[in-house]
Amino acid sequence: MSKHSNVSPELVQEGERIMRICNACRYCEGFCAVFPAMERRLTFEESDLNYLANLCHNCTECYYACQYAPPQEFELNFPKTLAEIRLETYRKYAWPGMFAELFHKNGLVTGVVTAASMIVVLAVILGSGGPASFLAAHSDVKGAFYAVMSHEAMVVTFGIVAVLIATAFAIGFVRFWKDTEGKAAPAVTPGAFVQALSDTLLLRYLDGAEDGCAYPDETPSNVRRRFHHATFYGFALCFAATAVGTVFHYVLGWEGPPPIPTVASLLGRPGAPQLELLRSLPVILGSLGGIGLLIGPAGLLWLKTRRNSLLVDHRQNGMDAGFLVLLFLASLTGFMLTALRETTFSGPVMVAHLGIVMGLFLTMPYGKFVHGIYRFGALLRNAVEKSTMPTLGSE
C-alpha cells in the first residue's frame, strides 16, 4: 500500500472531533448501528473512524436531528464527514494499490474504460468472424447466436476479469478487516455472520428506525431503500441468470443462447414444451433482474438529483453516477440484445452490451460497488461487537 493512500490527517482530526461531540450527546443512538458502535468507544483513531464510516448507510437522518449541525458553531456534519472518510478508505484498501487513485476520477475512468471495452469487443468480433458476420442476421434455430462472438472468447475474457475482480474484492475485504480489527478483536461467530447477512440483505439500517430515513430530504421516506433493493436484487438475479446458464452449458450440455419462453410454456398449458421453459430459466431470471436494474439505478439517480447539497461529498458524484448509469445501460442493452438477437442489429448491440458489462466489471473494484464489500464487513464487525463489547460511559 502506498503511503499517501491513508486517510488524510485533517479528515481523521475532523472525524475524531465529531465523534467526541456525538459520543457526549448520544441523542441519535436510536437511528442506526453507527451510534451504538460509537458508544462502545471512548477514543477514536483512524481505524475506528474507517469502521464507523463504512457502517454508515448515509441515510442523513442524524443531520436533521442534530442540534450541532451547521450553521450552529460546532458545524457538525456527520454524514458528509463519514462519506469523505469512506471514499478515502476505498482508496486505502484498493488492490492493486496503484489503482487506488482511480477513485478520484472514477466517473471519467468509467467512461473511458467502457468505451475501450467496446472497442476491444469489436476488435475480437471482427478478428474472429469478420465484418460480414458482424453485420449479418443469425438465427437461433441454427444455433448461430455465438456466430458473432464465439462462446469460448466470451468465457475466456469474462473469466479472466471475474477472477481479477474477485481477487481485488477479497484483498480489499481483508485489508478492511485487518485495519479495523482493534486490539482485542473477538472472533466471528456463525450467529454474527447470519446477523450481518440479514442486516445487509434487508438494508435494516436504511429504515430510520421505523418509517424510513431522511433521504433525499428531511421527510422520512422508504423510497431509497426500495430503489436500492431493486438494484441489489436486480443485480443478484442477473448474476444468478449467468450462473444457471453456465451450469446448463457445462453440466447439462444445453448449449447456445437460452430460448425466450413462449406464452404457452409460461402458462404451463398441457402439451406445452416444459423442458423449454426450464431451458428459459436464465432468460427469466435475467429479465426479472434486468427490470430491477432499470428501475433501481434510475430511481437512485433521480434521488441523487434531489439530495440536500450540504450533505453530499461532491467528489463522489462521478463515481456514484458512473456506476448507476452503467448498471442501467447494461440492463437496457441486455434487453435490446435479447429482442434483436436474430436481426442484423445483433452485432452492434452485442458490442454495446458486452462493452458496457466489461466496463462495469473492470471498474467495479475501483468504484461505487466496493461500498457493498466494506458495508458488509462493517456490519459483520458490528454484529460481533454487539455481543462482546459493552457500551462505555453512563450517567
Add this chain to the structure above:
Amino acid sequence: MEFSKIYDVLVIGGGNAALCAAISARRSGASVLVLESAPKDFRGGNSRHTRNLRCMHKAPMAVLTDAYTEEEYWEDFMKVTGGMTNEPLARMAIRQSETCMQWMMQQGIRFQPSLGGTLHLSRTNAFFLGGGKALVNALYRTAESLGVEIEYGSEVRELKITDGRFTSALFSRRGFSHEVRAKALVAASGGFQANIPWLKKAWGDVAENFIIRGTPYSNGNILRLLMEQGAKTVGDPTQCHAVAIDARAPRFDGGIITRVDCVSLGIVVNKNAQRFYDEGEDFWPKRYAIWGRLVAGQPDQIGYSIIDSKAMGTFMPPVFPPVEANSIRELAGLLKLDPAALEATVNEFNGAVQPGAFDHAIMDKCATAGLTPPKTNWARRIDKPPFYAYPLRPGITFTYLGVAVNESAKVIMQDDKPSKNIYAAGEIMAGNILGKGYLAGIGMTIGTIFGRIAGEEAARYVKA
C-alpha cells in the same frame, strides 16, 4: 403571511409549547400564525436541546416500562419543588401527561427506548427518537401540512393590549417593522435566560460568568412586555435551573454535550484549590442541578472536577478533552492553581478516605472521615496517574419567573382576573408549577400540555 388578515390565533415562540399550541388551535379550526424570532436553522427554542418528557402511566406503554402513578409522580414533584407549586395545575399536568405520548405520535413525533446510560429514566421518561430537534422538525412539518403559517426571524417588539384584551403585535423581520392583528394570543416564547443584563439584575455581575446552555433567542422580551402590560407574575426572579458544565463551552447553545458527569467520582475544588461541597451526597442525576448554583457561589464562578485514571471510562465522555497530567502538582500548574494548595487538598482528602467496597451503581457509603466538607459516597483515593481535570462553570438552562395562568392556560392579570384572550404555555409559565428545583423531562411535559390547552382554548374563544 398576509398583513391585512386578522388571524384567529397568533402564537409567539417556536419551540415545543408554541407548536403544540399552533397545531391544536389549527386542528380546532382556527387560522394560526406563528412568529418565531430565530431563523429557521435555529428554530425551536430550548426544545432543540431536549430529549424526553415525563409521562404518568398506569401500565407499560410503548417505550415506557412498568408503571408511574399519579401519586408517585406527585411525590417526586413535591421532593424537588418543596411544595412551591400550584397543586391543581400541577396535578392537572401530571394527569394529562398520560395522554401526551399518544398525541405527540399523532403529530409525527417518534419515540425510542431510553438512551444508553439513562436506564434510571426508562420507567418515567419517554425519549424522542433523535432528540429534541427531531421533535421540533416533526412538529413544524405537521403544522405546515395543516396550514399553520410560520414566519421565522420575526421578533415581536410590542404587544397592543387594552383592558386585558390583545389586539395586535408589532414585529420586525429582515429590518422592517410589521403589525399583525389576531383575535387571540398564545405567548410561548420561553424564559429570559439568554438575556444577560436581566440575569445581572437578579444575580449581580457574577452573571457575566454564566454560560447559557440553550438557545440565545430566549431574551424574555415577551415576558417583559406582558409584565409591563399588567400580567401577574409567578416565580422567584433569581431562580433558574443551573448545572455545572464545562467552562470551555460556548457562551450560548452548547446543549447537552457540555455536561461533565464525573463530579461524584472525584473531588471538586475552587480557584483556591479548596473543596467546597460533598461531591458524593447523592446520585449524580439527582444532584447535577445544584452544582450550577454551588459553582456560582465560588470566587470567579469557577470550579475544577478532579479525578484519577481509575474513574476514566466510567462516566459519559465529555466533549472537551480533560486537562491531563502525571502528578497533582503538574495538573495544578496546567489549571493555573496553586500547586502546593492543590496537593495539600488532595493529600488531605486521600488521607481521610475510609476503606470500603466502591460501587458507583449504589450509594456505596465509601466516605471520608474527619474531613470538611465530607464526601459521603464513592470516596476513593485520587492516587492513580494520570490525573484529569475538567473546569466547571454555572450553565443556565432556564429561568423560573413567568406569567400566572389558570387551568385554561389563560394569563392572569394583576387584578387576579384572567385576561380576555391571552394564553401562555411553556417556560414562560412553567413557574406556576415549578417554583424551584427540577424533575427530568417535566419542562417538555408542561410545554406539551399547556401548549395543547392554550391552542384549544384560544380556538374555542375565537369561535365563541
